[in-house]
Amino acid sequence: MMRLFNIYVLCAILIVPLVSCEHKELCYDHDSHALKYHVNVKASYEQEWQYTYGDATDWEAEWPEELSMSYESLRPDIPEGLRILSFDETGRQEMKNMPASGGNLILSEGSHSLLFYNNDTEYIVFDKLESFATARASTRTRTRSSYMGNSYSQTKNEKTVSAPDMLYGNYLEKYTPEKVVVAPDMDITMHPLVFTYVIKYEFEHGLQYVALARGALAGMAEAVYMNSGKTSADVATILYDCTIEDYGTQAVVNSFGIPNYPNDNYLRTSDRYSLNLEVKLKNGIVRNFDFDVTEQVAKQPHGGIITVSGIKISDEDGKQGSSGFDVDVNDWGEFEDIEIPLD
Template sequence: MKNLFCHLLLSALVVSSLSGCRKDLCFNHDEHSLSVKIDVAADWELEWERTYDFDWQELWDEEWGHAYDDLRPEAAKGIRAVIYHANGSFSESNLPQAGGRLPMPEGTHDVLLYNNDTEYIVFDRLSTAATATATTRGVTRSSLGELHAGERTVNQPDQLYGCYDEEYTAQRTLQPVPYPVVMHPLTYTYYIRYKFDKGLQYVALARGALAGMAESVYLSDGHTGDQAATVLFDCVLTDWGVETQMQSFGVPNYPGDHYTRADGSSAHYLLNLEVRLQNGKILSYEFDVTDQVNGQPRGGVISVDGIVVSDEDGTEGSGGFDVDVDGWGDQIDIPLPIG
């Protein structure tokens, strides 16, 4: 009887022990069983321009006060993943900057990745990877006349990256599957230089605009839409003139026939500079930079010179003004309709 009791007690302990192990394993069931386990490892391509007619890495002038590498963007803070399923539906999830476990059902899917830390960019038509686009919010500037008739005036886009993988097949595995991706830039920087010949000492504030730039970019492959927009930006005064680092999607209809506008006319690009003098007077200058932009459709350096503020304009009136005065530098956000 004693031996029977011992056997029963031992059996109960074994069963309890095995039950406990199974219960513990249930907490990590996916890790220890056949399931889809995809681990994204993200690399970020930190390029601010692409080489076309000008190799700015070779042509860079150190006297400009910036190193070429100073203009490189930083990696984004996080990633938005959109998984397009065979039945036409899609699902979204967020990953940290370096990547991480990507939720995905078994089967073949299209995978679209872009950064999720933008502020001014508006995403549209995300229901399919082929139509997913990014644009930017409209702004107004009361003193700026139309550089190109009918173009929207827009804010600079934030730094945008993207990566697209068509027909990725997810399988159930025992071990995690590494999924390396490269996040490519979809926005580029134009370093714009306005050089003054005379009268810079009269200038208190400066801002500008570049007309004819792409209004939108497709997230899957980085090609731009055929509609043009005028990008507004603020400028910084230097000891030789005015400069800015303007971000954009590049030129419209790239890499197609980007020398032609949506209406069939030849593409042209107008650069504006607006300065407010110490006496409060506002002067505006325009430059045709078509040749420069055509030669660098995705970022680069735009330079204009010969700008003059006459002594008459600079000394007119009765003294200075408050550089924080209302009506200068304020831009009104106009949300885009999503349809």
Template sequence: MKCGKKLINNGQTVPAFIRMRKWIFLYLLFLLAGCERRELTYYNTAEITLTVDWSQSGLNNAEEAAYGASAIFYPVDGGEPKIFLLGNYSQETVRLQQGVYNVIVFNRSFTDFSNIAFRGGDRYETLEAYNKKTETRTAGKKGIRTVIAPPEKLAAATVTDFAVTQDMLGNYTRTTTTGKAAYQTAADDENHTLHLILQKRTSEVVTLIRVKGLNNIRSAICRLDGISESVFLATGEVSAQSISQEFALTNPVFDENSSRNGTLTGTFNVFGIDFSQSHQLHIEAQLVDGKTFFTGDYDNVQVTEKDNGEGIVTIYVEATTDRIPDVEPDGTSGSGFDVDVDGWGNEVDTDVPLQ
């Protein structure tokens, strides 16, 4: 027998490379048969835990919690934003692919608001909430674009440059936190968790209208100009475009020892108000005779704001009307002022500044 060849029964020989291929094949069969059946899994997402703090939003209540919240992750490279609905108001987990994201979290969802609509949602910087219900109201010879239904309360938090790295993929048994957040307090490298503290994107406006002849008014509405049309969720900056806000005056309170003079109040939400300009207030009132209407425009409007130290800003508006003319009641509401007519709406208990 010569090296590299093997004699078989018919006297022929088998080359060495054929025998080698045979042994390699048998070895591979042995490995496959001896190993357990293990599937190779390739993860392309990471699990991120979002924790949400509502203490500075004015929305830390069960009624608002029932709506949940929304989280939008905008890829920094310009890819399609990823939207997650957070059924749990305070904590939720989401799964993200590798990449760098800018994040916006806000209360409710895009479709849960009656008086707020959204635009510019394809980019982080341009996502904008605006007044959904507006009409053009006549003032003299011109029309004024007016909000007829104020926005609901809105709050948001943002995170910029949040990175999902390759080593985070498939981390479904643990959580991690990285990223730079505008309202982020958690920075534990061992926990991949985003902690967000939501801030208000709307402010409450409390108006106090001093009325001479309050006993002659049955119902009244106001229109206040200089109201911001919209707000950008990422920055909290309001748009340069301003409009007017219409609201009802309620809660008539007569001055002490007076049956004629007193105050009316109105409370509503706005995205913002321009403090750099003077404001005008327009009032329309139906008097108790059922047929007389009183209208007035006032420039002596004081607009101030107060922060409670916890991120809750209240805007106060004060004005004084001309004397309301005396009229005879039409008999449907007795003599003098009637607080039970439908036009007044519900009574509102609100602390207002008194000079």
């Protein structure tokens, strides 16, 4: 009898930790089975670098063979992460970061406005995020002491900026979550808010004398409103570096697009857009060229190809100096661009 009693006691001792473990597991897993206001965000990305409008050239179908890249290679990558700003009915804001593909978003009771954008930008400056109605994105200020504006520009003394990096966005004006155990799916398509211009400077003579090249695209939108994708009416000049190609110089430049667009009252001829090219020759001489590209840019409000031609460097300029060529000309010296850091 005593032996049987000992067996019962031993069994009871062994069962206790098992029950305890099971109880702990149930407690640990309790939250996933609780009712809450949440939704499963599933994000996809519209990887477009330009849109064709009206009678503009369809670059996907008519790609210039002389370019050193393909149309497909310019498509923006999927970002590293997604950020969601939620605004409840009182205006209170909450921020949630998640993988680029999405994830579980927990909300409070009631209606919310939801703002979606990628969280891996380097040059984008986010402003007025305290309200979904005013939230906008701009880019860093960049200065170039040798750039004195463009003779074709409509606005003198435009703010000069760096090109923005890729920004995607979407916005839901009103979403009311249900209190459920299993979160419903929310499919979100992230649209591009930054577009790309391939800029071609075609040389007629003297390209062999060029050591360095850089440019400026004037008259472009300074910012974009994140709840609509409409660009601001404020204008800015984008500063950038160029590469030297067989036909001349080239740049791949990101931009928010043209100002105040889209707009039902938009008129193509109402704004002016201009290009600048600054080249430093191998003998150290610097030359500048300005171009009016209003017609080309107006047809391409969201990315495309801009081409200017007939550029000449005279032999007199190119061969000036004792040796004619200085292989040590590899930077802009005291005229390097200065990028204003974020606070």
